[in-house]
Amino acid sequence: MVVLIGVALVVIGFALRLNPMLVVTVSGIVTALLGGLNPLAILDTFGTGFATNRSVTIYxxxxxxxxxxxxxxxxxxxxxxxxxxxxxxxxxxxxxxxxxxxxxxxxxxxxxxxxxxxxxxxxxxxxxxxxxxxxxxxxxxxxxxxxxxxxxxxxxxxxxxxxxxxxxxxxxxxxxxxxxxxxxxxxxxxxxxxxxxxxxxxxxxxxxxxxxxxxxxxxxxxxxxxxx
Amino acid sequence: MIDAEWLYWVCGLFFVVGASFSYRQAQYGGAAFWALLGLSFCYSTFVVNKTAPAWPLGLAVLIIAGLAGFGALGRTTIATTCQAERITAANTLRGRLFVPALMIPLGR
Structure with missing residues (x-):
């Protein structure tokens, strides 16, 4: 349940109209840390996530x-x-x-x-x-x-x-x-x-x-x- | 799965070219952002093939997000045509203007 705090962070960040790029990134890191990932695993996840989702940017x-x-x-x-x-x-x-x-x-x-x-x-x-x-x-x-x-x-x-x-x-x-x-x-x-x-x-x-x-x-x- | 890697490299090179434009206008934050994004597109090919570790890419993504998030990109005025020039151009080109626009959906 605790890992869902990341979702709350996104909601709060958007409500406060903070820069969405920062909000999403920070909540991603927080969620990963709460989920027990070590820093290297977090970087790995960000990296593979980017590599496999490049298609959204083809436009x-x-x-x-x-x-x-x-x-x-x-x-x-x-x-x-x-x-x-x-x-x-x-x-x-x-x-x-x-x-x-x-x-x-x-x-x-x-x-x-x-x-x-x-x-x-x-x-x-x-x-x-x-x-x-x-x-x-x-x-x-x-x-x-x-x-x-x-x-x-x-x-x-x-x-x-x-x-x-x-x-x-x-x-x-x-x-x-x-x-x-x-x-x-x-x-x-x-x-x-x-x-x-x-x-x-x-x-x-x-x-x-x-x-x-x-x-x-x-x-x-x-x-x-x-x-x- | 259709191999789209070459297309990602085109995207990546496009971003790197964009970076050089930012660099020439002394927009160093923007140049760093686009260059890093472009190189990440190319580096990703090796991550997908599992021939390179993913963590340097993750680090690059965080830096890219930070650059964009803290407003390092700035704003530039874009060199473009005015309304009158566009009407003149449309008068000459007419229907031909739609040809490239229609080719985008048909090319898919």
């Missing part, structure tokens, strides 16, 4: 490309493209992207889209451009809101789409865990099939929230709404 490879494109007017071109499609509001665009994301994830193509691959270079600039066209200049708060909703359409789509695909880690985890703990024989296909109603609910609920974003933006901006 930086795409940053130079995105930076270069933004330098040459990606956002401006996105807004021009959106300008031609007058019926496409921020909410409708994101709801369409949610459908694409969920659909491709359900087919097992879960790495085709993502925050680094599609949201940052394509979806967020287009969503912002659509919002600016409809509501005029946005406040910082509104800009952050549109970006956050763009990211959410990706995350929700992936989370509720991937379980429909059979050969995904989470399904295999569920089957192997339930099989070994409760001595049952779960059919992976059944889990995938019953992920469909959840996925539909997720689409309806989050799609509605995305469409509602248009109203929120209209309410919080000064400019008179331009009818679509």
């Amino acid at each position: 930086v490879i795409t940053l130079p490309v995105i930076g270069l494109l933004e330098r040459y007017g990606l956002l401006q071109q996105a807004s021009r493209l959106i300008g031609r499609l007058r019926a496409l509001t921020t909410g409708r665009l994101l709801a369409a992207y949610l459908l694409i994301r969920q659909g491709t994830a359900a087919l097992g193509l879960k790495d085709m889209c993502g925050p680094a691959q599609t949201v940052r270079p394509l979806i967020a600039p287009m969503a912002l451009a659509a919002a600016i066209r409809r509501h005029g200049e946005l406040s910082d708060r509104q800009i952050e809101r549109v970006k956050a909703y763009s990211a959410s359409s990706d995350t929700v789509g992936l989370f509720f789409g991937e379980d429909i695909f059979l050969a995904i880690g989470s399904i295999l985890l569920i089957t192997s865990f339930v099989d070994s703990t409760y001595h049952l024989k779960l059919d992976a296909l059944q889990i995938a099939v019953w992920a469909i109603p959840t996925a539909v609910c997720a689409y309806v609920i989050h799609g509605a929230r995305l469409l509602w974003l248009d109203r929120t933006l209209a309410r919080t901006s000064d400019k008179q709404e331009v009818p679509a």
Whole structure:
């Protein structure tokens, strides 16, 4: 139980808004010491942890490309493209992207889209451009809101789409865990099939929230709404 | 498991190049951070293969966390284009701007 103090440290550190890097590192060291690891073992653990989790940082490879494109007017071109499609509001665009994301994830193509691959270079600039066209200049708060909703359409789509695909880690985890703990024989296909109603609910609920974003933006901006 | 080690080395070299930029701007904290991070990416290959001990990497990770945690990175102004330049560039490049952006998801 004592080793769980590390979790409390994280909560306290974040609540006090201390630098998250320090909070996580210190709580890691404290937890390891309470767990009875010697200093060398702690360093070893940090080292192997870093080495085996490098994949989370792969996305930086795409940053130079995105930076270069933004330098040459990606956002401006996105807004021009959106300008031609007058019926496409921020909410409708994101709801369409949610459908694409969920659909491709359900087919097992879960790495085709993502925050680094599609949201940052394509979806967020287009969503912002659509919002600016409809509501005029946005406040910082509104800009952050549109970006956050763009990211959410990706995350929700992936989370509720991937379980429909059979050969995904989470399904295999569920089957192997339930099989070994409760001595049952779960059919992976059944889990995938019953992920469909959840996925539909997720689409309806989050799609509605995305469409509602248009109203929120209209309410919080000064400019008179331009009818679509 | 697809071997991604070469990609980690590309990442590592990218960070080391970033470190040299920081160094040239006399941002020594930032230079140390990026250089250490880049070298750690390469060194990790040997840790995964169990041909090198993991503890030096752990030490490097703690130093990296300390550098970032105590604000050694500082802030720099980034050389970039202004709004008007971007509109001009977008006028010339037009739809071609989307080609590299679309290649990122398709390349995966």
